Amino acid sequence: MYSDRIRLSSLHSKVMSADEAATHVVDGMTVGMSGFTRAGEAKAVPMALIKRAKDKPLKISLITGASLGNDLDGLMAEAGLLARRMPFQADAALRKAINGGEVMFIDQHLSHTVEQMRNHQIKKPDLAIIEAVAITEQGHIVPTTSVGNSANLALFADKVIIELNMAHNPNLEGLHDIYIPGERPNRQPIPLMKVDDRIGVSAIPVDPAKIAAIVITDQPDSYSTVTPPDDETQAIANHLIHFFKKEVDAGRLSNSLGPLQAGIGNIANAVMCGLIDSPFENLVMYSEVLQDSTFELIDAGKMVFASGCSITLSQRCNDRVFGNLEKYKDKLVLRPQEISNHPELVRRIGIIGINTALEFDIYGNVNSTHVGGTKMMNGIGGSGDFARNAHMAIFVTKSIAKGGAISSVVPMVAHVDHTEHDVSILVTEQGLADLRGLAPRERARVIIDNCVHPSYRDALNAYFEAACKKGGQTPHLLHDAMDWHTNLEERGHMLKGK
Numbered sequence: 001m002y003s004d005r006i007r008l009s010s011l012h013s014k015v016m017s018a019d020e021a022a023t024h025v026v027d028g029m030t031v032g033m034s035g036f037t038r039a040g041e042a043k044a045v046p047m048a049l050i051k052r053a054k055d056k057p058l059k060i061s062l063i064t065g066a067s068l069g070n071d072l073d074g075l076m077a078e079a080g081l082l083a084r085r086m087p088f089q090a091d092a093a094l095r096k097a098i099n100g101g102e103v104m105f106i107d108q109h110l111s112h113t114v115e116q117m118r119n120h121q122i123k124k125p126d127l128a129i130i131e132a133v134a135i136t137e138q139g140h141i142v143p144t145t146s147v148g149n150s151a152n153l154a155l156f157a158d159k160v161i162i163e164l165n166m167a168h169n170p171n172l173e174g175l176h177d178i179y180i181p182g183e184r185p186n187r188q189p190i191p192l193m194k195v196d197d198r199i200g201v202s203a204i205p206v207d208p209a210k211i212a213a214i215v216i217t218d219q220p221d222s223y224s225t226v227t228p229p230d231d232e233t234q235a236i237a238n239h240l241i242h243f244f245k246k247e248v249d250a251g252r253l254s255n256s257l258g259p260l261q262a263g264i265g266n267i268a269n270a271v272m273c274g275l276i277d278s279p280f281e282n283l284v285m286y287s288e289v290l291q292d293s294t295f296e297l298i299d300a301g302k303m304v305f306a307s308g309c310s311i312t313l314s315q316r317c318n319d320r321v322f323g324n325l326e327k328y329k330d331k332l333v334l335r336p337q338e339i340s341n342h343p344e345l346v347r348r349i350g351i352i353g354i355n356t357a358l359e360f361d362i363y364g365n366v367n368s369t370h371v372g373g374t375k376m377m378n379g380i381g382g383s384g385d386f387a388r389n390a391h392m393a394i395f396v397t398k399s400i401a402k403g404g405a406i407s408s409v410v411p412m413v414a415h416v417d418h419t420e421h422d423v424s425i426l427v428t429e430q431g432l433a434d435l436r437g438l439a440p441r442e443r444a445r446v447i448i449d450n451c452v453h454p455s456y457r458d459a460l461n462a463y464f465e466a467a468c469k470k471g472g473q474t475p476h477l478l479h480d481a482m483d484w485h486t487n488l489e490e491r492g493h494m495l496k497g498k
């Protein structure tokens with residue numbers, strides 16, 4: 001019974017249909033919604049808004065934690081509902097609308113959004129739509145499978161709509177740790193000392209008077225689309241494990257490595273799965289998204305605790321985890337993304353950040369977001385929050401893409417998300433480049449020797465040697481560097497004559 005999950009009885013009268021609740025949204029509003037990488041998004045009210053937008057023009061600016069599940073980002077884009085979208089997405093239809101200039105997409109470090117709202121640098125939401133597994137006796141919101149930006153969006157908004165989702169295991173209650181930093185300039189340090197510390201409360205402390213509607217839903221999160229490891233991702237994992245072993249032998253890392261962060265996607269998930277067969281023990285995560293690999297590592301007895309801001313699982317892993325939540329609950333915590341990604345914490349607790357690049361250049365600059373330098377893929381997400389401040393910033397990618405037409409290692413990236421100053425280690429299936437303490441010319445040598453696919457090695461060596469003749473701290477031949485990208489655009493292959 002849903003009424004058992006609304007424990008403040010005065011709120012029972014707020015239960016209404018999604019269509020009715022959606023009338024609180026008016027054209028031009030800034031709307032905050034729960035949801036982070038397909039986990040814990042509001043589901044019914046967005047669908048009601050999509051229906052409305054198809055009948056009569058309706059535009060909103062939408063702010064979430066990260067990407068939404070159940071195809072909502074794409075459906076909203078196709079209905080013309082989105083004027084602006086931030087801070088992250090991963091949907092083909094929305095991507096098309098962004099790259100077509102129809103939706104203004106603000107691609108942002110994921111720890112920045114609510115901080116900028118708190119300081120009035122960007123607009124606070126007029127209304128927030130938050131998925132909940134329960135509402136407490138105080139009218140506080142217990143989130144579901146993600147915290148993301150939900151807490152701050154609900155606290156900042158004038159009105160809150162709650163989607164009480166009966167499909168989620170009520171046992172999710174108690175998993176969350178909601179900590180909201182104070183106002184500047186008198187903010188106190190965040191009192192988190194260890195990854196398993198709990199520093200906040202278990203529900204979002206909204207004023208119940210702001211709750212305008214409660215919509216009862218029964219729709220699960222959509223599954224992650226992560227694919228099992230393949231030969232290349234396994235090779236990337238093997239290189240990284242070999243490197244970690246050497247770091248342990250040299251006394252620079254302990255046998256539990258240090259708190260691990262892993263980005264979204266197939267490659268980072270596969271790399272984490274590779275740790276199952278490694279000699280490392282008592283691993284912990286301090287990350288954003290907890291993917292299948294987190295639970296594989298817990299089940300294998302390798303990982304003892306994981307802190308994140310969302311749980312996104314494949315169908316295979318979903319029932320095992322959410323059907324047996326008791327088994328995992330004392331090993332997990334979900335926090336707001338400004339805490340999971342907080343630069344000060346990342347630096348202080350010494351995170352090893354592992355994120356995926358689209359491409360990197362011979363000096364170590366990384367492009368995570370823009371295909372061909374212009375077209376948005378997903379967004380920078382949390383990779384920059386972690387990379388700049390990490391104990392070790394590792395970027396992984398396959399050495400070639402699109403059947404070899406693209407080299408993921410290029411003379412100069414066509415867009416920079418992570419500069420050479422923020423990148424310590426690069427890994428492809430070909431090998432690993434340890435850039436720590438190296439000057440640009442030294443970096444180029446180890447990157448070309450270790451990471452480049454054989455079909456591009458001669459071309460990159462020729463480029464680097466010719467650029468060095470011209471000179472410079474970071475030698476380049478600007479025309480030739482851009483040729484790699486223009487060749488791809490004009491001829492479908494990065495190298496002339498291919």
Ligand SMILES: CC(=O)SCCNC(=O)CCNC(=O)[C@H](O)C(C)(C)COP(=O)(O)OP(=O)(O)OC[C@H]1O[C@@H](n2cnc3c(N)ncnc32)[C@H](O)[C@@H]1OP(=O)(O)O
Pocket residue numbers: 037066067088110262263264265266267268288289355356357358359368369371372377378379380381382383398401402406407408
């Ligand atoms: C929510 C969060 O913030 S999580 C924290 C970290 N966040 C980030 O790092 C955000 C940026 N990263 C990402 O968006 C992803 O990791 C990506 C896109 C870089 C890689 O995604 P993965 O799923 O791991 O890698 P995968 O090899 O499957 O590549 C995805 C697609 O990019 C394509 N691709 C890869 N490299 C290139 C390239 N250099 N140029 C063009 N396309 C490329 C692949 O061919 C593939 O295309 P397909 O979907 O048509 O098959």
